[in-house]
Amino acid sequence: MRLDAHQHFWQFDPQRDAWITEEMSVIRRDFMPADLQPLLETRGIDGCVAVQADQSLTETDFLLGLAQQHDCIKAVVGWVDLRSDNLSTDLQRYVANPYFKGVRHILQAETAGYMTEDQFVQGVKKLKDHNLTYDILITESQLDEATQLIQLLPEMPLVIDHIAKPNIQQASFAEWAKQMEKISRFDHVAVKLSGMVTEAGWQSWDRDDFAPYLDFCMEHFGAKRLMYGSDWPVCLLAADYGQVHDLLADYIASLSVFEQDQIMGKTAADFYSIKV
Template identity: 50%
Template sequence: MTIDSHQHFWVYDEERDAWITPDMQVIRRNFLPADLKPVLDANHVSGCVAVQAGQSDSETEFLLQCAEANDFIKGVVGWIDLRSEGLYERLERYSQFEKLKGFRHVVQAEPAGFLLQSEFMRGVGQLVAFDFTYDILIYQHQLAEAAQFAARLPNVRFVLDHLAKPDIKNGDITQWAGGIRELAELPNVYCKLSGMVTEAHWNEWEKADFRPYLDVAVEAFGTDRLMFGSDWPVCLVAAEYEGAKGILTDYLSMFSDAEMKQVMGGNAVEFYNLDMY
C-alpha cells in the first residue's frame, strides 16, 4: 500500500496564487481530484493527503469538500489562524470532520522568530486536545528555529515538509544536514521526503543528485519517521508524478521490504491516523 502524504488541489487564481511564477506555467491552471485520481491509479497509489496551498478558511473548507466527495483523499491538512483568540472553539468545530488531520502555516514566508511567537506557540499547543497534527513548512535556514519550536511543544506531532527545502541545485548540504540532525533528535517530529525535484535543476536532475540528502534524512530520522510525498502538482515543473515517486522507490530498493512499506505508506497512515477502509 502506497500513500502520497503530500499533494495539493486548487482552482487557479492569479492574484491569490502569485507564488506560481511565470516560469511555472505548467501549473498555472486548475488541479482538482479528477485530475489526480488517474495519476494515482497509474502509479499504484492507494490514497493521498491533501495539503493547504492557500491561507484562508475557505481553503480548508474547499479541501474538506474535495475529501468528502472523493474516497481516495484519506486526509486533509488545512489552514486556520493559529493566533486567533477563538481558536479552541474553531478547532472544536473542525474536530467533527474525520478526514481533517492537521494544519499548516506557510512559515517559509514569515520573518525570523515567527515560530517562537507566544501566540503562535499557544495556538499550535491547542492542537493536541483534538489530536490534530502540524506540518512545518520552512526553508533550511529556519531549521534551528524549528527545532526550538518543536522541543517546546513535545506533545504535538510534527512533520517537516519537503526536508526544509535543501539547496539540491547547488549541492549545498553541510548546514542543512546539521539542522536536520538537530530536528530529528526530537521524537515528536517526522519528515516528508517530498518537494525534492523542485529544489534541483528542473528537468536536468539525475537520481544521484538526491542520494546524499536522502542518506542524511534516513540516518537522522530512520525509516520509521519518514514518508513519501509527491508534492503534486507542484512537482510537475520539474518531473512527472512517476519520476518524482521513482526517485524514492529506486533509493529504497536497497532497504528491506518492511522498511520500504513504512516510508511509502505505513508511516503516513500512522502519523495522520488515516482510515484505509
Template identity: 45%
Template sequence: MNIDSHQHFWKYDPKRHGWIDERMKQIRKDFLPGDLKPHLDSNQIHGCIAVQAEESLEETDFLLDLADKHSWIAGIVGWTDLAASDLDLILDQNSKQPKLKGFREVLQSRDVEYFLRPEFIQGLKKIYQKGYSYDLLIYPNQLLDALQLIKKCGENRIVIDHLAKPKIKSGIWRDWKKNLKPFSEREYIYCKLSGMVTEADWKNWTYEDLIPYMEIALELFGPDRLMFGSDWPVCLLAGEYEQIFEIVNTFTDSLSNSEKARISGQTAQEFYQISNFNTGYGPLVKE
C-alpha cells in the same frame, strides 16, 4: 497501503495563488482529484493527503469538500491562523471532520518573530490538544529557530515538509544535515521525502543529485519516520508524477520489504492516524 503523503488541489486564481509566479506557467491552471487519480492508480497508490496551498479558512473547507466526495483522499492538512483570537471556535467547528488530520502555515515566508510569538505557540499547543498534527514548512536557514518553537510545545506530532528544502541545486548539504539532526533525535518528529526536484535544477536534475539528501534523511530519521510525498502538482515544474514516484521507489529498493512499506505508506498512515481505509491493494514491495 501506499499513500502519497503530500499533494495539493486548487482552482487556480491569480490573486489567491500569487505564489505561482511567471516561472511556473505550467501549473497556472486547475488541479483537481480527477487529474490526480490516474497517477495514483498507475502507481498502485491507494490514497493521498491533500495539503493546503492557500492561506485561508476557505481552503480548508474546499479540501474537506473534495475529501467528502472522494474516499481515496485519506486526509486533509488544512490552514488556520494559529494566533487568531477565535481559534477555539474554528477548531470546535471542525471537530466533526474525521479527515481533517492537521494544519500548516507557510512559515518559510515568515521571520522567527512570527512563529515564536506567544500567541502562535499557544495556538500550536491548542491544535495538539485537539489531536491534530502539524506540517512544518521551512527553509534550512530557519531550522534552528524552528527547533526553539518545537521545544516550547512539548512532544507532539510534527512532520518536516520537503526535507526543509535543502539547496540541492547547489549541492550544499553539510549545514543542513547538522541543523536537521536535532529534529531527528526527537522520536515524535517525522520527515517527508518530497519536494526534492523543485529544489534541484528544474531542467537538468538527475537521480544522482538527490541521492545524498535521501541517504541523509534515511540515516537521521530511519524508515519508521520517513514518508513518500509527490508534491504534485508543484512537482510538475521539474518532473512528471511517475518520475517523482520512481525516485523514492528506486531509492527504497535497497531496503527490506517492511522498510520499503513504511516509507511508501505505513509511516504516513501512522502519523496522520488513518484507519479503516483499505482499497484492496497490498504494499509495493520487492518480488
C-alpha cells in the same frame, strides 16, 4: 495502504495564487482529484493527503469538501489562524470532520521569530488537545528557529515538509545536515521525502543529486519517521508524477519490505491516523 502524504488541489486564481509566477506556467491552471486519481492508480498508490496551499478557512472548507466527494483523499491538512483569538471556535468547526487531521501555516514566508512567538506556539499546542498534527513548512535557513519550536512542543506530532527545502541545486548540505541532525533527536518529529525535485535544477537535476539527502534521512530518522510525498502538482515544475514516485521507489528498493511499507504509506497512516 500506500499513501502519497503530500499533494495539493486548487482552482487557479491569479490574484490569490500570486506565488505561481509566469515562469511556473505549467501549474497555472486547475488541479483537481480527477487529475490526480489516474496518476495514483498508475503507481499503485491507494490514497493521498491533501495539504493546504492557501491560508484561509475557505481553503480548508474546499479541501474537506473534496475529501467527502473523492475516495482517493484520505486526510486533509488544512489551515486555521493559529494566532487568532477565535482559534478554539475555528477548531471546533472542523474537528468533527473525520478527514481533518492536521494544520499547516506557510512559515517559509514569515519573518524571523514568527514561529517562536508565544501566541503561535500556544496555537500549535491547541492542535494536540484535539489530536491534530502540525506540518512544518520551512526552508533550510529556518532550521535553527524550527528546532526552537520543536523544543517548545514536546510530544506534539510534527512533520517537516520537503526535508526542510535545502538548496539542492547548489548542493547545499553541510549546514542543513547539521541542523537536521539536531531535529532527528526528537522522536516525535517525522520528515516528508517530498518537494526535492523543485529544490534542484528544474530542467537539469539528476538522481544522484538527491542521494546525500536521502542517505542522511534514512540514517538519522529511519523508515518509521519518513513518508513519501509527491508535492503534486508543484512537482510538475521539474518532474512528472511518475518520475517523482520512481525516484524514491528506486532508492528504497534495496530496503526491507517493512521499511519500504513504512515510507510508502504506514508512517503517514500512523501519523495522520488514517484507517487502513
